[in-house]
Amino acid sequence: MRLGFAALFLCMFATAASAHAFLQHAEPGAGASLKSAPKQLVLKFSEALEPSFSGVEVTDSKGASLEAASVAVSGTSMRAALKPLSPGQYRVKWHAVSLDSHRTEGQFTFKVQP
Amino acid sequence: MIAILALVRTLHFASLMMIFGGGAYLVLLRHRLQIVPRAAKGLQAGFVFSAILALLTAILWLCLASGQMSGDWRAAFDMSIVERAIRGTRFGTVFAIRIVGLALLLFMSARPRVHRAEVQVVLSALLLASLGLTSHAAASADFPQGYMRAANDAAHLVTAGFWTGGLLVLALLIPENLGRPSGLVAPLRLFSVWGTYVVAALVLTGVANAILILGLSAPRISVYRGVLIVKVALAAAMIALAIFNRWRIAPALPRDAAAPRRLGLTIATELALALLVLGTVGYLGLLAPE
Numbered sequence: 001m002r003l004g005f006a007a008l009f010l011c012m013f014a015t016a017a018s019a020h021a022f023l024q025h026a027e028p029g030a031g032a033s034l035k036s037a038p039k040q041l042v043l044k045f046s047e048a049l050e051p052s053f054s055g056v057e058v059t060d061s062k063g064a065s066l067e068a069a070s071v072a073v074s075g076t077s078m079r080a081a082l083k084p085l086s087p088g089q090y091r092v093k094w095h096a097v098s099l100d101s102h103r104t105e106g107q108f109t110f111k112v113q114p
Numbered sequence: 115m116i117a118i119l120a121l122v123r124t125l126h127f128a129s130l131m132m133i134f135g136g137g138a139y140l141v142l143l144r145h146r147l148q149i150v151p152r153a154a155k156g157l158q159a160g161f162v163f164s165a166i167l168a169l170l171t172a173i174l175w176l177c178l179a180s181g182q183m184s185g186d187w188r189a190a191f192d193m194s195i196v197e198r199a200i201r202g203t204r205f206g207t208v209f210a211i212r213i214v215g216l217a218l219l220l221f222m223s224a225r226p227r228v229h230r231a232e233v234q235v236v237l238s239a240l241l242l243a244s245l246g247l248t249s250h251a252a253a254s255a256d257f258p259q260g261y262m263r264a265a266n267d268a269a270h271l272v273t274a275g276f277w278t279g280g281l282l283v284l285a286l287l288i289p290e291n292l293g294r295p296s297g298l299v300a301p302l303r304l305f306s307v308w309g310t311y312v313v314a315a316l317v318l319t320g321v322a323n324a325i326l327i328l329g330l331s332a333p334r335i336s337v338y339r340g341v342l343i344v345k346v347a348l349a350a351a352m353i354a355l356a357i358f359n360r361w362r363i364a365p366a367l368p369r370d371a372a373a374p375r376r377l378g379l380t381i382a383t384e385l386a387l388a389l390l391v392l393g394t395v396g397y398l399g400l401l402a403p404e
Contacts, residue, residue, distance in 0.1 A: 020402045020403070047253060048253070050183070050202065050203045050204070050205075051202070052198055052199070052201075052202025052203055053183040053184060053198075053199070053202070053203065079119045083170035095185060097183045097203070098253050098400075099203075099204050099205070099248075099252070099260075100205065100207040100248055100250055100252065100253035101182065101183055101199075101203065102182075102247065102253075102400075102402070103182055103183055103185055104402075106390060108181070
């Protein structure tokens with residue numbers, strides 16, 4: 001019985017929690033300067049996302065929105081297949097809603113070298 | 115808008131806790147002590163009012179959260195956004211089901227002669243517990259951990275509901291027994307016995323919840339932690355008053371004519387503190403736990 005409670009307790013506490021979806025890793029990363037244009041954008045978050053209200057937008061240096069070939073939100077990740085990018089600076093704007101309905105958003109830039 | 119959502123959440127917690135805790139203590143009084151308070155009829159009207167409030171605040175909470183999720187508060191009353199939240203998010207689906215359950219609870223509260231009080235108590239407990247599915251802790255882990263965390267949060271909400279709602283019924287028993295203080299001894303003892311287990315479970319689940327959400331990292335300053343400290347201090351004051359009631363006022367009831375009034379004062383203070391605690395909970399759920 002005691003062992004059962006201990007196992008239950010350990011299982012509950014096995015991972016840390018933050019409850020808001022914060023960006024943990026991005027590929028290309030924030031501020032990256034790339035020699036070749038990336039074919040996809042991958043964002044990893046600290047919490048599982050609600051696909052219906054989570055998304056990402058990429059804009060060029062003039063602020064024009066680039067249409068991604070496809071955007072997929074699954075689990076803690078967001079993936080956007082990018083159409084060929086020409087050299088220049090790009091801004092990534094993301095918004096994420098976690099399972100408890102809280103919204104977080106942010107942005108960063110990366111550069112594709114000539 | 116955050117302040118309005120915090121208020122809506124607070125009113126939702128308070129109204130549902132009154133129905134569950136009040137109903138549960140009334141059932142205990144009837145089964146264990148064969149006592150039906152004279153105020154029971156008035157209480158039933160209070161339950162109907164609370165059920166209406168719980169239903170309206172649930173609808174408003176769903177709408178405001180939908181607006182928040184969309185990133186534009188003005189979308190809170192855009193039905194296409196609310197529908198997207200219901201169909202596409204865990205929060206929306208849970209709330210749509212809860213709203214149906216709350217409508218049923220209102221229907222049952224309005225017809226107490228037809229529906230058994232025990233069923234209302236179970237339904238209100240489930241409605242309170244289901245809020246655990248949309249909590250910070252539940253969102254922060256996958257299956258099965260997320261559901262275990264939701265269960266912990268549900269236990270915290272239900273035990274808090276018993277304490278808060280039960281206190282209200284206990285307060286209403288006092289005017290009926292002003293001339294006969296000994297009549298309060300058995301109801302207070304019953305509440306204290308159950309209350310001891312309930313408060314112990316409340317503290318344990320609360321500590322577990324705080325660790326689950328914040329982890330065991332070194333203490334640091336944040337708004338979330340500040341509000342949490344205020345909540346813990348208010349809850350600690352409630353526990354201190356409960357201990358005072360149990361060990362000081364209860365033994366004096368059979369021989370001290372002034373004891374019921376003192377009991378009424380401490381219970382009223384406890385209830386005011388409970389409302390403040392719920393206010394902090396209403397706000398905490400909207401803050402980033404960091």
